[in-house]
Amino acid sequence: VRSLGRHLIAELYSCRSDLIDDEAIVRRHMLEAARRIGATVVGEVFHRFSPHGVSGTVVIEESHLSIHTWPEHRYVAVDLFTCGGLDPRPGFLYLKQALGAADARMQEIARGLPEELEEGDPALPKDVRLFTRLARLG
Amino acid sequence: VRSLGRHLIAELYSCRSDLIDDEAIVRRHMLEAARRIGATVVGEVFHRFSPHGVSGTVVIEESHLSIHTWPEHRYVAVDLFTCGGLDPRPGFLYLKQALGAADARMQEIARGLPEELEEGDPALPKDVRLFTRLARLG
Numbered sequence: 044v045r046s047l048g049r050h051l052i053a054e055l056y057s058c059r060s061d062l063i064d065d066e067a068i069v070r071r072h073m074l075e076a077a078r079r080i081g082a083t084v085v086g087e088v089f090h091r092f093s094p095h096g097v098s099g100t101v102v103i104e105e106s107h108l109s110i111h112t113w114p115e116h117r118y119v120a121v122d123l124f125t126c127g128g129l130d131p132r133p134g135f136l137y138l139k140q141a142l143g144a145a146d147a148r149m150q151e152i153a154r155g156l157p158e159e160l161e162e163g164d165p166a167l168p169k170d171v172r173l174f175t176r177l178a179r180l181g
Numbered sequence: 182v183r184s185l186g187r188h189l190i191a192e193l194y195s196c197r198s199d200l201i202d203d204e205a206i207v208r209r210h211m212l213e214a215a216r217r218i219g220a221t222v223v224g225e226v227f228h229r230f231s232p233h234g235v236s237g238t239v240v241i242e243e244s245h246l247s248i249h250t251w252p253e254h255r256y257v258a259v260d261l262f263t264c265g266g267l268d269p270r271p272g273f274l275y276l277k278q279a280l281g282a283a284d285a286r287m288q289e290i291a292r293g294l295p296e297e298l299e300e301g302d303p304a305l306p307k308d309v310r311l312f313t314r315l316a317r318l319g
Contacts, residue, residue, distance in 0.1 A: 048249070048258060052188070052290060086226035088240050100238035100245055102226050107238055107247050109262070111186070113293070120186060120292045122260065124247070150290075152190060154258045155251070 048106055048124055048154035051131040055119040059143035063112035063119055066091040066099075072141045073101050073110055076134035080125060082108075105129050110138075119144065124154065186244055186262055186292035189269040193257040197281035201250035201257055204229040204237075210279045211239050211248055214272035218263060220246075243267050248276075257282070262292065 062068050070089045077084050082103035089099035095115055101108040106124040113119070121138055123131035131151075139147045200206050208227045215222050220241035227237035233253055239246040244262040251257070259276055261269035269289075277285045 050190070052292075054292065056294075085228045085236070088224035088226050088238065090223045090240050092242070098223075098240050098245065100226065100240055100247065102228055102236050102238055104230070106249050106258075107236060109238065109245050109247065109260075111244050111262070111264075116294055118294055120244075120262075122247075122262070124249070124258075124260070126249075152288075154190075154192065156194075156254055156256055 047156060048126040049129075049131055050152045050154050051121075051123040051125075051135055051149055052152065053121040053123070053135050053138075053147060053149040055121060055139055055142055055144035055147050056117065057143075057145035058112075058117045058119050060114040060117055062142055063117075064091075064095050064097065064114035066097050069097045069110060069112060069142075070099060072138060073099055073108055075141070076123070076137050077101050077103055077108055079133040079137045080105075080108075080123065080129050080131055082125065082129060108134065126155075185294060186264040187267075187269055188290045188292050189259075189261040189263075189273055189287055190290065191259040191261070191273050191276075191285060191287040193259060193277055193280055193282035193285050194255065195281075195283035196250075196255045196257050198252040198255055200280050201235065201255075202229075202233050202252035204235050207235045207248060207250060207280075208237060210276060211237055211246055213279070214261070214275050215239050215241055215246055217271040217275045218243075218246075218261065218267050218269055220263065220267060246272065264293075 086102040097112045105127040109122045111120045123134045125131045224240040235250045243265040247260040249258045261272045263269045
C-alpha cells in the first residue's frame with residue numbers, strides 16, 4: 044500500500060536560459076532528480092515549445108515529477124510529488140543546482156488522508172491535515 | 182508568450198473505487214477534463230499499479246494535469262496546472278463528478294513571476310506573490 048503523499052512545489056529563479064530551453068538536458072536532469080529521490084520511473088513525456096520552453100512529466104511508482112520552463116524569464120516551475128515515504132527534497136536541491144538557479148522558493152503540501160485513517164474508513168475533509176510551508180533556500 | 186500559472190491542487194474523497202481503479206476510464210476522464218479547460222494536449226502517460234491504483238499525467242500546451250488514485254481509500258489526488266489565462270476549475274468540477282467523489286477539497290496556488298514583471302527583469306522571490314486558497318465545494 045502506498046502511503047500518503049508529500050508534494051514539493053518549487054519556483055526556480057534566474058536559471059541558465061540555455062539549459063532550460065534544451066529538452067534533452069531538462070529530461071536528463073529530471074530523470075536524475077528521480078534517481079536522487081530514490082524513485083522508480085514508470086513513464087515520461089517531454090515536449091519542447093516554439094519559440095521556447097520545455098514541459099515534461101515523469102510518472103514514478105511513487106507519484107510524479109513535473110517541470111515547466113520559461114527561458115525568456117529564466118524561470119522554472121517544478122513539482123515533486125512523492126508517496127511511499129520518499130523525501131522529495133533531494134530532487135529539488137539537485138534541480139536547483141543543475142539548472143543554475145540563483146534563487147528558489149518552495150513550499151510543501153501534504154496530500155491525501157491522514158496516516159492514522161484505517162483502510163475503509165470514511166474519508167472526510169476534516170480528517171485531512173493540509174499544510175503549506177514556505178522556505179527560502181540559499 | 183505563455184503567461185503565469187494557476188495551479189489547482191485537489192483532493193477527491195469517497196470516489197467510486199471501480200472507476201478510479203480502471204486506467205482506461207481514468208485516462209478518458211483526464212482527457213475530457215483537459216478539453217473542458219480548453220487545453221491543447223501534447224503528450225500523456227498513464228500507468229496502472231498492482232494490486233490497485235492508477236497514475237497519469239497529461240502534458241498540455243498550457244502546462245499539465247496529473248492524477249493519482251488510491252482505490253483502497255476511495256481517494257484521488259488531482260493537479261491541474263494551467264497557464265495562458267486558462268481557468269483550471271472546470272476540469273476539477275468535471276473530475277469530481279465523473280469519478281463519483283462525494284466530497285472534495287481544493288486549493289489554488291499562483292505559480293511563476295508577477296505579471297507586471299517586464300521580460301528580462303531580474304526575477305526575485307520577493308517579487309512573487311504566492312497564495313493558497315482553501316475551499317470546500319459542495
